[in-house]
Amino acid sequence: MHQTPIRRRALPALLGMAAGGLDRAARAQGARGDVLNIGLATTPGSADPHFYNFQPNNNLALHVFSRLVERDARIRPIPGLALSWTPVGDTAWEFKLRPGVKWHDGRGFTADDVAFTLDRIPKVPNSPGSFAGFVRPITRVEVVDPLTIRLHTAGPHPVLPNDLTFVSIVSRHAGEGATTEDYNSGKAAIGTGPYRLVRFQPGSLVELARNDAYFGGAEPWSRVNLRVIPQAGPRAAALLSGDVDLIDAVSANDVQTLRRDPRVTVAETQSTRLIFLQMNFSTDGPLPDVTDNEGRPLPRNPFKDLRVRRALSLGLDREALVSRVMEGRGTPYGQWLPAGFYSNNPEIGVPPFDAEAGRRLLAEAGYPQGFRVTIHTPNDRFANDSRIAQAAAAMWTRMGVATTVDAQPYSAFSARASKAEYGVWLHSWASSTGEASYFLSNVVATVDAAKRMGVNNWSRYSDPRLDALTEKSFTLLDPAEREAVLRQAVKHVSDEVVIIPLFHLALAWGVRQGLRFEANMSDYTDAMDIRRD
Known part of the structure; x- marks a missing residue:
């Protein structure tokens, strides 16, 4: 049983007024x-x-x-x-x-x-x-x-x-x-x-x-x-x-x-919000904004190949993203829960940066000359969102994957991303339940309306092995046993590069x-x- 005095804290302040709306x-x-x-x-x-x-x-x-x-x-x-x-x-x-x-x-x-x-x-x-x-x-x-x-x-x-x-x-x-x-x-x-x-x-x-x-x-x-x-x-x-x-x-x-x-003063804290890149798994065939170097659609979805996903992850310098783009306001990471949280997997570290190894993997996968992609991103969702996408695009381009950026207001971006209309996009997720199953069941579980799973799975990723681990975790009452299963699922997402994690965002508010x-x-x-x- 849980019972404590209520703490007065309401919700976020949101939407706003046009500049002329406040007298x-x-x-x-x-x-x-x-x-x-x-x-x-x-x-x-x-x-x-x-x-x-x-x-x-x-x-x-x-x-x-x-x-x-x-x-x-x-x-x-x-x-x-x-x-x-x-x-x-x-x-x-x-x-x-x-x-x-x-x-x-x-x-x-x-x-x-x-x-x-x-x-x-x-x-x-x-x-x-x-x-x-x-x-x-x-x-x-x-x-x-x-x-x-x-x-x-x-x-x-x-x-x-x-x-x-x-x-x-x-x-x-x-x-x-x-x-x-x-x-x-x-x-x-x-x-x-x-x-x-x-x-x-x-x-x-x-x-x-x-x-x-x-x-x-x-x-x-x-x-x-x-x-x-x-x-x-x-x-x-x-x-x-x-x-x-x-x-x-x-x-x-x-x-x-x-x-x-x-x-003014600045109020700050570490967040559970992970900034990551996501890829479209909805089809084996051509994808929007993913072409060869001549601009022709690729005949097959390159992101279905694990070697390509690993290559794209290797091509990103997370330390540089945090130090240069975020000016140190973030923590490079390889999973969606920060260290110290229940079901964080301590075996998973920061993915390495090795552009040369990435080029070799691309060649093995049949793309020795790379290909072209567009990273779609919001430009008003979180701090420096479009700048992060620009920096990642430059890193991929140097590795041989010519990358451009399309930045839009979040309302327009999310409407299309949620319908799997992009090939690659910059996304974020805050694990606000403080454990791994929230991300697993919503973001990477197979979309299943009857089971109400995968309701935020914009990538349309699907793997029965991962689904089985996620569903098993919901049935276990023993905390240690449940954590072991969740850590297996976290490792699966990492090994399969289901997402390309970048860093956890540091949060800041300005206060009068x-x-x-x-x-x-x-x-x-x-x-x-x-x-x-």
Whole structure:
């Protein structure tokens, strides 16, 4: 059983306002009164908390909605709408719910709302990255009484409480029959979180107002304005000018500048977010933007050949990427969990840099003269994303694989990448459950809608051996036995070069003098972790 006092921390601040959207008086007052203005790098695409498992969307949801189980700054589960959770035998978890919780419209929260939420998640249409994987093991929902719910699973599932930290609970009375657009308009966006959604304009503006009846205690900010400022330089300038009180995704260059300025401080932490390159495994035939040196499509998919994948990994100098592009703000790595986390495999080190060995492998695979590729990348998702792609492209080009870069806003990039319309792309993933199965079941498991596996597997990689290890890990209750199986799966991904890992991202936020922000490994920029000194 788990039971501790709730910690007040809400979710990330997200989307923003166009520069002219905040009146000058509000910007000047900022956090000097009880209004907080936050500048964010990436905009959320929806206020529907179940539409797309995308961090900016999750950030917005954290302000408005609550979860049965929350996470602290070190990714440890803590009570939320559930005060405690207890295994009942090997195939059920019982959650005792917090009494007296009210929805934003004043109606009472009950176990029936949880049942409605769990039923809704896999049914949300047109999701580019479903939340269905988090509720995959649940076979039956039993409402024991208004404040007790049991979640039944087909077999043991020890990480179910961790998975539920991603599941925002929505109300049946507001959500039944509601569409994603109803959430975006605010009609259905009735939560139990610390803030109410006042206005959501995709790509432009989010306005939040304090929920004075929040079960965790009323927040100090009566209003939170979330502005999107995609470029790092203007974002830092907005902080220094006082237009905003806090910014996220501070670039490596701007970290040094902000550290020297007495008007601001920098909050920093290591993250679980891995930056990596991904390849398209969806077909044996030609791929988009992958050609011979004359520009003709290759007759077969070169990434199906392990030698090619190993060659491309050998062609990347991860130390140089971190030291030169990131100015030291990252950690070169060969797997998605940092050292010290449960199920990290200590046998896997940083992949070596050996361009000459890479050329030999390419020749063995039938590409002695290399070929041409394009790395597709977002240019507004995380610090230096397009610069990382440019540097990787230069390294591959020097090895003999002529590489160009196509950089786009994340909204356009993700729409195509999620449909396997690219040959190669730069991607990232934060292992916010703090163990390996989250990545395994979502990013590299075979896409299987019935099993709700591979919901974020944009590469369409599929290997029954890896799937078997992943599924086996969900059935093991003994932590050591489960960790051994997960480490096997991590090694499989490394040996097969299913992804090309680069480094873990270091996170930085800029904070106006007079405020403090608790940096978190989940990379959330939440208003509830911003306080006056």
